[in-house]
């Protein structure tokens with residue numbers, strides 16, 4: 439996960455300003471940008487949008503941040519149109535921004551980040567197709583509900599549901615923190631979006647498949663689709679409490695590991711399915727490939743392009759570890775980031791053999 443803190447935080451190393459053209463209206467900054475850490479190889483997105491006349495930016499897994507490019511009517515000193523206008527020796531707390539405007543729009547930008555914090559810079563390129571979606575996705579989230587450990591923002595249509603979600607989460611809160619051996623946790627923010635398009639836009643994945651309905655956005659921030667809308671889409675009774683519990687376990691997990699850790703999919707989803715919610719099938723033998731005894735290796739689950747296998751099997755893998763090796767081993771696996779060898783002393787082959795034996799004994803009928 440890419441954590442991009444304070445990309446546009448303003449630290450004034452000096453107030454010297456360079457030659458300035460006319461003030462560019464904020465509307466010209468608005469857009470969707472494909473962003474990467476090398477020139478011309480973007481791999482995530484950023485949305486720049488207006489909220490009550492002010493410009494905000496959001497990058498993957500980061501908070502929405504107010505971006506005020508001007509001070510006293512001119513660009514702030516760390517913002518330029520030509521990189522050559524930046525000081526040769528850069529201040530190591532400043533994020534410098536190089537902007538390229540063409541045809542009355544910001545076309546591309548470069549963020550030069552402090553080397554003490556980041557080894558790389560950011561390169562952003564306007565995505566013209568998506569730019570019409572560069573909107574304030576929180577616009578309809580006018581309602582607010584607060585419990586001891588959660589704040590929930592939602593739209594009017596979910597008025598009747600948020601009380602339950604708060605209560606349900608609170609009822610599990612202490613037990614979960616105890617299981618994960620955590621003393622405290624910052625307040626968790628939950629945003630519930632009214633429709634699928636707005637939700638996907640809020641998590642910077644416009645056009646994502648409709649089964650994607652919730653996500654832990656950063657470690658104390660959960661974003662999800664309205665359960666009422668989810669029900670309409672799937673035709674199934676969506677239990678909001680269960681969906682959010684799943685995301686909350688992801689959030690606990692993120693609070694236990696270093697920022698930017700890429701967790702193996704089977705372990706990431708397995709933990710949230712097993713400890714949060716849900717066991718989607720009653721038995722792994724409802725799955726075709728398990729029925730046919732085509733037992734996938736962990737590496738195969740990891741490489742599965744459809745990402746389905748980690749959801750199919752994650753619950754059972756975690757159940758197996760818990761039953762056979764104990765919950766403390768799962769806590770160790772969180773620390774080793776799913777390293778079977780390190781935490782369980784098993785090769786992947788040995789682990790898979792034990793796992794599928796266990797599933798046969800427990801579930802094959």
Ligand SMILES: [Zn+2]
Pocket residue numbers: 684688706707710
């Ligand atoms: Zn999940």
